[in-house]
Amino acid sequence: MYIFEHAEDRNNLEKLTLAVLSHLPTAVLYVHDLSGECGTSPSDQFVIYKEIRERFSNHLWLDVVSKCDLLSDSPVFFITEDSNADDIELAKYRRMGPDGALRASVKTELGIDELKSRVHELLVTQLARIKNSNSNEDSLEVPR
Template sequence: MKELGIPLREYMENFLNKKYLHPYERSLIELTLGDGNYEEVLGRLNALKKKVVSVGKEHASLCAKSTTKREAEERLREGMKLEAKYKQEAKAVDDLLNIAKTLRAVPVVDLETPTLCLVGASNYIIYKEVGERFSNHLWVDVVSKCDLLPKSPVQNITGDGDEDTPEMARYRKAGPEGAILVSVMTETGLDELKSRVHDMLISQLEKLKSESASPES
């Protein structure tokens, strides 16, 4: 029983319940494995572990109550059905192995390391909400595919109920104020974008070095 039960328990301990993971890691699992697949495999593995332990304890108890050697040997042979039970439902272990292989291939993001993120916000309201939530982070506003931008002001309303203010009209035409207009097709703005990101990262690196070198207050 231990040869089967202990490894199954260790598998369960090494694959945490998704609710205890960081939101980023939870989202990554859902996007990579599909919604609910991770929990479904862990559920089947946990059920297998419980069956193995239950059947093992039952047969161990019967063997302990045997009054003769022959009776003990017969009950021991009956206990070998435990291995058959394991093999019958061992696909849960194979599925968990496949999950482990898949997750190992996923790029790892150190949540404590400064990271460059690309965030899409085609709607002006979403842009403002994201900016307010992460106002303490460094930003570079970029409008991609600028070669497809209309040459004249866009007149249609976004449908969110806001008035067509000059600020919103400009956003729909060329993005937020100060945004870099970029086009891969025409190579517009690529050098400026690379330079801006490079300067920002260097500045942040120098800031981190300065903070780590400063004595603690």
């Protein structure tokens, strides 16, 4: 099941996430778990990610590959997946996540300081966007 296919199949968290992304000035911190431990296969995560990324492409975005300490050179496949069916983009995603993604591990603390710094930068940039948007809206108001 992918997040945009059937609105009636979405859980409350998915509904809330889509509402927030659709209606509030938000930045996105997207966490990818390619370890196979989250219950969603990397190939399903890839499809969901692409759908959300395309739909909300105007948002500021930070991709994080979590549990990178568990990732080896060989990508994770669920028993229901066919590794031969992967296209080049999916095969690359299974190994590294999306281009430019930060790799982090809470267990080993790898990438955590950079993650904190990048989240701070993301929030500062988003706040500036919001302030700029508000000042532009104020200048468009008709005086009474």
